[in-house]
Amino acid sequence: MRNWFNRKNIVALLGIVLLYAVVQGLIVFDIMPPFYKLTLILICIYIILSTSLNLINGITGQFSIGHAGFMAVGAYVSAMVTAIMHGPLLLGIFIGAVVAALGGLLVGLPTLRLKGDYLAIATLGFGEIVRIVFLNMEFVGGAAGFTLPSKITWTWAFLLMVFSVVIIKNFVGSTHGRACISIRENEIAAESMGVNTTKYKVMAFTIGAFFAGLAGAIYANYMYIIQPGTFSFLKSFDILVMVVLGGLGSITGGIVGAVVYTLISALLAGIPEWRLVITAVFLVVLMIFRPTGIMGTKEFTLGFLGKKGDKNATSKN
Amino acid sequence: MDSISTQIFQQIINGLSLGSIYALIALGYTMVYGIIKLINFAHGDVMMVGAYSGWFAVTVLHLPFLPALLFSMISCALLGVLIERIAYKPLRNASRIAALITAIGVSLFLEYGGMIVVTAQVRTYPPVFPDTRYILGGVYFKYGDIVMLLTAVVLMALLHFTVQYTKVGKAMRAVSYDKDAALLMGINTNNIISFTFAIGSALAAAAGVLMGVYFNTIDPLMGIIPGLKAFVAAVLGGIGIIPGPMVGGLMLGLVESVVSGLGASTWRDAVAFLILILVLIIKPSGLFGKNVREKV
Numbered sequence: 001m002r003n004w005f006n007r008k009n010i011v012a013l014l015g016i017v018l019l020y021a022v023v024q025g026l027i028v029f030d031i032m033p034p035f036y037k038l039t040l041i042l043i044c045i046y047i048i049l050s051t052s053l054n055l056i057n058g059i060t061g062q063f064s065i066g067h068a069g070f071m072a073v074g075a076y077v078s079a080m081v082t083a084i085m086h087g088p089l090l091l092g093i094f095i096g097a098v099v100a101a102l103g104g105l106l107v108g109l110p111t112l113r114l115k116g117d118y119l120a121i122a123t124l125g126f127g128e129i130v131r132i133v134f135l136n137m138e139f140v141g142g143a144a145g146f147t148l149p150s151k152i153t154w155t156w157a158f159l160l161m162v163f164s165v166v167i168i169k170n171f172v173g174s175t176h177g178r179a180c181i182s183i184r185e186n187e188i189a190a191e192s193m194g195v196n197t198t199k200y201k202v203m204a205f206t207i208g209a210f211f212a213g214l215a216g217a218i219y220a221n222y223m224y225i226i227q228p229g230t231f232s233f234l235k236s237f238d239i240l241v242m243v244v245l246g247g248l249g250s251i252t253g254g255i256v257g258a259v260v261y262t263l264i265s266a267l268l269a270g271i272p273e274w275r276l277v278i279t280a281v282f283l284v285v286l287m288i289f290r291p292t293g294i295m296g297t298k299e300f301t302l303g304f305l306g307k308k309g310d311k312n313a314t315s316k317n
Numbered sequence: 318m319d320s321i322s323t324q325i326f327q328q329i330i331n332g333l334s335l336g337s338i339y340a341l342i343a344l345g346y347t348m349v350y351g352i353i354k355l356i357n358f359a360h361g362d363v364m365m366v367g368a369y370s371g372w373f374a375v376t377v378l379h380l381p382f383l384p385a386l387l388f389s390m391i392s393c394a395l396l397g398v399l400i401e402r403i404a405y406k407p408l409r410n411a412s413r414i415a416a417l418i419t420a421i422g423v424s425l426f427l428e429y430g431g432m433i434v435v436t437a438q439v440r441t442y443p444p445v446f447p448d449t450r451y452i453l454g455g456v457y458f459k460y461g462d463i464v465m466l467l468t469a470v471v472l473m474a475l476l477h478f479t480v481q482y483t484k485v486g487k488a489m490r491a492v493s494y495d496k497d498a499a500l501l502m503g504i505n506t507n508n509i510i511s512f513t514f515a516i517g518s519a520l521a522a523a524a525g526v527l528m529g530v531y532f533n534t535i536d537p538l539m540g541i542i543p544g545l546k547a548f549v550a551a552v553l554g555g556i557g558i559i560p561g562p563m564v565g566g567l568m569l570g571l572v573e574s575v576v577s578g579l580g581a582s583t584w585r586d587a588v589a590f591l592i593l594i595l596v597l598i599i600k601p602s603g604l605f606g607k608n609v610r611e612k613v
Contacts (some may be wrong), residue, residue, distance in 0.1 A: 057414075063414060063417075110594075110598045111594065111597070111598065113598070114597055114598075114601060116413060117354075117356050117413070117417070118552075118597055118601055120356070120417065121356065121548060121552065121593065121597070122593065122594050122597045122598075124545070125549070125590035125591075125593045125594050126590070126594065128545070128586065128587070128590050129587045129590050129591060129594075132583070132584065132586055132587040132590075133587065135583065136583050136584065237421055237425070240418070240421075241418070241421075244414070244418055248414065273429070273432060273433055274429075274433070275429075276425050276428070276429035277425075277426060277429045277430050277433065279422075279425065280422045280423070280424075280425035280426035280429065280430075281422070281426060282422075283418060283419070283421070283422035283425070284404050284419050284422040284423060284426070287408060287411070287415045287416075287418050287419040287422065288404075288407045288408065288419070291408070291411050291412065291415035
């Protein structure tokens with residue numbers, strides 16, 4: 001039986017609680033300006049998105065650029081549950097995520113036979129189809145968008161973010177996660193070693209879609225309004241940029257990427273016309289000089305804290 | 318009965334005009350993909366630049382249609398070479414994902430950089446063709462439709478001739494077949510790749526001008542959707558093969574105008590992407606592609 005209460009986990013837990021408490025304190029005492037709060041919640045949403053896309057693109061090595069499609073499914077389904085059927089918030093978020101996961105399963109089963117560029121373009125096509133479907137659904141507002149009350153607080157956003165990251169991180173460390181990594185490294189070798197590649201690819205894709213749907217649901221229940229235009233493939237590119245910026249295949253890298261990219265976007269919000277130009281130049285320069293992203297496949301760990309703990313504490317990554 | 322068949326013919330004419338535009342864009346995609354295996358996401362935006370330079374040539378320089386078309390093609394050929402040299406060449410040996418992301422970056426740069434240069438305002442394309450219509454058995458042929466189809470066919474024929482019967486074309490085929498072997502045979506692969514980008518971008522520019530003429534309006538984001546659809550056309554016909562995108566483009570144009578004609582024009586784009594996914598699942602190498610077996 002592994003001891004969960006080793007030094008590393010306790011320090012990580014304390015760090016998370018401290019971060020939460022500081023921000024919550026600032027919000028409760030009304031010190032935090034609304035724009036900062038919005039940025040922080042967006043960071044939570046984007047961390048979920050980038051971590052889940054990292055699972056598909058970075059860990060399993062399947063190039064998907066239809067993540068905004070799953071996000072849209074989660075957003076709209078949860079909006080239907082909470083605003084049209086007046087269901088509770090958590091149920092709405094959960095149903096949104098589950099439906100997105102089902103969508104991921106349906107899309108993943110046939111398309112994951114494709115490789116590289118073809119898979120990328122198929123997922124891109126899927127994302128666009130989802131957007132057009134919602135655009136043509138009159139009862140969720142069509143192109144004008146769907147308005148719903150904002151129920152997500154910092155507490156919910158933060159908790160769900162931590163939940164997602166912990167689940168995905170543990171998945172990557174598990175037997176299944178290792179199978180996924182082996183597919184990334186060499187699919188043929190993995191298959192000949194007895195890894196059921198299709199099963200693990202679809203598994204990673206479905207889990208990724210689940211968390212994309214979760215993020216979409218949080219987004220919908222925070223933003224007051226959702227429009228099909230928000231979930232165009234530009235959003236998928238945004239998420240992809242975060243993952244690549246932080247480092248494909250590094251969970252912590254993806255988180256760093258999400259934080260940095262959201263902060264850059266927030267800083268450049270005053271000059272919207274230049275925002276995407278600067279992003280684009282940055283992206284090209286980054287790819288030319290450091291194609292592996294900030295972290296590469298390295299992880300930022302608290303491993304140095306666990307050396308004095310028991311032997312099981314430092315599970316290598 | 319008669320009116321239905323007229324309607325069908327009318328839609329076929331519309332579909333062919335639209336399809337010839339898609340085919341021109343798709344040709345550029347497929348050439349670049351065939352030679353360096355890169356989905357050049359910026360291709361649709363090169364088309365946008367082409368549309369704007371055509372607009373500039375017609376309204377500011379007061380050129381007639383053909384010189385304006387040439388002007389736009391030459392400027393975009395230069396742009397294509399520039400993009401290749403600055404953004405793609407340093408990544409020749411990097412991973413495919415890095416190259417793809419660079420292409421996305423270049424695409425965003427052209428879209429939003431273009432927005433700063435020419436503003437987001439939608440511009441009206443000047444009428445370059447007389448508004449004459451020819452009626453043949455109840456079907457309208459616009460003068461513009463005919464010129465568009467002709468331009469597209471002539472350009473495709475020129476391209477086919479270049480690739481099949483000239484020395485450069487032979488070199489292009491060689492590089493596409495095996496880059497290292499071509500290099501060993503004394504082919505300057507870098508120049509050939511640049512040349513491919515120049516031709517592809519020039520075709521995109523021609524498509525851009527035609528698109529401006531066809532839809533009357535241009536804006537900096539006009540390249541995104543046609544760019545994606547042209548990619549669908551390229552995949553449909555078989556990417557990397559010259560006749561593939563021509564047939565794919567024309568088919569896609571026909572399907573779209575049929576869908577619009579049935580009164581479901583909001584679903585038009587969804588149908589295009591659905592076709593893409595179906596083709597990829599059923600026959601990933603496209604209608605004309607050969608199945609390549611994976612060897613270990």
